[in-house]
Amino acid sequence: MDETRKPAERAMSKEEICTHLGDEYDRHLGAIVPPIFQNTLFTRKTTDHGYSYTRAANPTIELAEKKIAALEGAEEARCFSSGMAAITAALMTVMEKDCHIVCPRNVYPPTKAFLDDYMAKFGVDTTFVSGDSADEFERALRPNTKAIYLETPLSNVFALQDLRAVSALARSRGIVTIADNSWATPMYQNPIAHGVDLVVHSASKYLGGHSDIIAGVMVGSRERLEPVTHRERGLFGASMDPHQAWLLIRGLRTLPVRMRQHQESALRIAAFLEAHPLVERVLYPGLPSHPQYELGRSQMSGYSGLxxxxxxxxxxxxxxxxxxxxxxxxxxxxxxxxxxxNSPGLWLDEEASRRSGIPQGLLRVSIGLEHADALIEDLDAALHGMKRG
Ligand SMILES: Cc1ncc(COP(=O)(O)O)c(C=O)c1O
Structure with missing residues (x-):
C-alpha cells in the first residue's frame, strides 16, 4: 500500500482527520464514502472479526469515534444516542453513592437537573458555583468530592472556566474533571490538552452540523473509557445507531470549513451588535470586551457561532x-x-435574573451559514423596528 494512503501513521491536520481518517479504501472497494454497517449482530462462523452486537461495537460507530478521539487528541471516544446520554454516562462512571460534585450553576439545564433533582435521590450532593475562578472551585471541595463538571463557555451566559487551573486543582486532590466542549468543538478547544480527564459533546450541535441527528460523544483515556462500553453505555443502552453515526461522519467532513464560517460571521455580527445604539450588551467570548477574553484566548484557538x-x-x-x-x-x-x-432571559423577573445570572431580556442567537451581510441586515431591521415599550 502506498505510504500516502496511511495517514493515521503520521501527524494529521484536523482537516485531514475530518475528511480522510479511517477511509480504508482498500477494504471497501474504493468507496469514497465508507459504507454503513446497518446491522444489529455480526455472525462468527466464517471470520473472527471481534464484532458481536451493535450495542457494544459497530465499525461505522467506531469510525465516528476514531475521528472524534483524534480531533480531541484523546486515546478513545465512545458515541452515545444523545449528548445527555454521554453527559449522564460520564458522570455515572465517576460518581459513587453519597458523593459530592462541583458544577457551574449556569450549566446546560438538563445537566443541572440530572445532578440536582435526579442524582440527589442517590445521595449525591452538588455545589453549584459561578465557575469564575479556580479558588471558588477549591472552596467548594469536600473530602467526598468525586468530580468537577465544567462547560466552557457556558452555552447560555457565555462565561468561561479556567481549564488548566481547575484541572490542576482537581488532579492534586484525586478528583476527576469532565468538560462539555460542545460550544467550542474540538476545532477550537481541546480540554484534554489542558488536563481535563473526560470531554463530552452534544454532537447534535456543530459536530453533526446539519440539524438532522441527536447524538453524543464521550472522550478520554483508554483506561477510563473501556469500562464505559459495557457499563454506562452497555447497561443503560444509550448506544448510537449506525445510521446516526454515518450522518455524524458526514457532518464531520465539513466541520473545519463550517466552523471557520460560523466564527467569521459571528465575530462580525457580535461587533455589529456591540456598536448598535439599540443593543445594551453582547455576550460573546470572541469580543475583546468580554471579561474573560484573555482566558478564552489562552485556552481556545477560535470561537463558534452561538x-x-x-x-x-x-x-x-x-x-x-x-x-x-x-x-x-x-x-x-x-x-x-x-x-x-431564542430567549433564555426574556421573561425572567429581576429576582430570577439575579439568582440565575442570566441577564433580563437576553436573546441567544445561533449564527448559521447564511451570508453575514444578510444576517446583519435582518438584525438591524428588526432592532429598528422594535416598538419602544
Ligand atoms: C451545552 C449543551 N450540552 C449538552 C446538550 C445536550 O445534548 P443533546 O440534546 O444532544 O442531548 C445540549 C443541548 O442543547 C447543550 O446545549
Missing part, C-alpha cells in the same frame, strides 16, 4: 423583534447550518 445580546426595549418589544427576524427561525437548539434565535 452568542447572546440584550436589546434596549421592553419585553414585548424584544418579543416583537424575535418575530420580525426574517432569517432567524425561533428554536432552542444551535450549531446547525441555520440561524436561530
Amino acid at each position: 452568542l447572546g445580546f440584550v436589546p434596549k426595549g421592553s419585553r414585548e418589544a424584544i418579543a416583537g423583534l424575535m418575530k420580525a427576524l426574517r432569517l432567524f427561525e425561533e428554536g432552542p437548539s444551535w450549531g446547525g447550518f441555520e440561524s436561530l434565535v
Whole structure:
C-alpha cells in the first residue's frame, strides 16, 4: 500500500482527520464514502472479526469515534444516542453513592437537573458555583468530592472556566474533571490538552452540523473509557445507531470549513451588535470586551457561532423583534447550518435574573451559514423596528 494512503501513521491536520481518517479504501472497494454497517449482530462462523452486537461495537460507530478521539487528541471516544446520554454516562462512571460534585450553576439545564433533582435521590450532593475562578472551585471541595463538571463557555451566559487551573486543582486532590466542549468543538478547544480527564459533546450541535441527528460523544483515556462500553453505555443502552453515526461522519467532513464560517460571521455580527445604539450588551467570548477574553484566548484557538445580546426595549418589544427576524427561525437548539434565535432571559423577573445570572431580556442567537451581510441586515431591521415599550 502506498505510504500516502496511511495517514493515521503520521501527524494529521484536523482537516485531514475530518475528511480522510479511517477511509480504508482498500477494504471497501474504493468507496469514497465508507459504507454503513446497518446491522444489529455480526455472525462468527466464517471470520473472527471481534464484532458481536451493535450495542457494544459497530465499525461505522467506531469510525465516528476514531475521528472524534483524534480531533480531541484523546486515546478513545465512545458515541452515545444523545449528548445527555454521554453527559449522564460520564458522570455515572465517576460518581459513587453519597458523593459530592462541583458544577457551574449556569450549566446546560438538563445537566443541572440530572445532578440536582435526579442524582440527589442517590445521595449525591452538588455545589453549584459561578465557575469564575479556580479558588471558588477549591472552596467548594469536600473530602467526598468525586468530580468537577465544567462547560466552557457556558452555552447560555457565555462565561468561561479556567481549564488548566481547575484541572490542576482537581488532579492534586484525586478528583476527576469532565468538560462539555460542545460550544467550542474540538476545532477550537481541546480540554484534554489542558488536563481535563473526560470531554463530552452534544454532537447534535456543530459536530453533526446539519440539524438532522441527536447524538453524543464521550472522550478520554483508554483506561477510563473501556469500562464505559459495557457499563454506562452497555447497561443503560444509550448506544448510537449506525445510521446516526454515518450522518455524524458526514457532518464531520465539513466541520473545519463550517466552523471557520460560523466564527467569521459571528465575530462580525457580535461587533455589529456591540456598536448598535439599540443593543445594551453582547455576550460573546470572541469580543475583546468580554471579561474573560484573555482566558478564552489562552485556552481556545477560535470561537463558534452561538452568542447572546440584550436589546434596549421592553419585553414585548424584544418579543416583537424575535418575530420580525426574517432569517432567524425561533428554536432552542444551535450549531446547525441555520440561524436561530431564542430567549433564555426574556421573561425572567429581576429576582430570577439575579439568582440565575442570566441577564433580563437576553436573546441567544445561533449564527448559521447564511451570508453575514444578510444576517446583519435582518438584525438591524428588526432592532429598528422594535416598538419602544
Ligand atoms: C451545552 C449543551 N450540552 C449538552 C446538550 C445536550 O445534548 P443533546 O440534546 O444532544 O442531548 C445540549 C443541548 O442543547 C447543550 O446545549
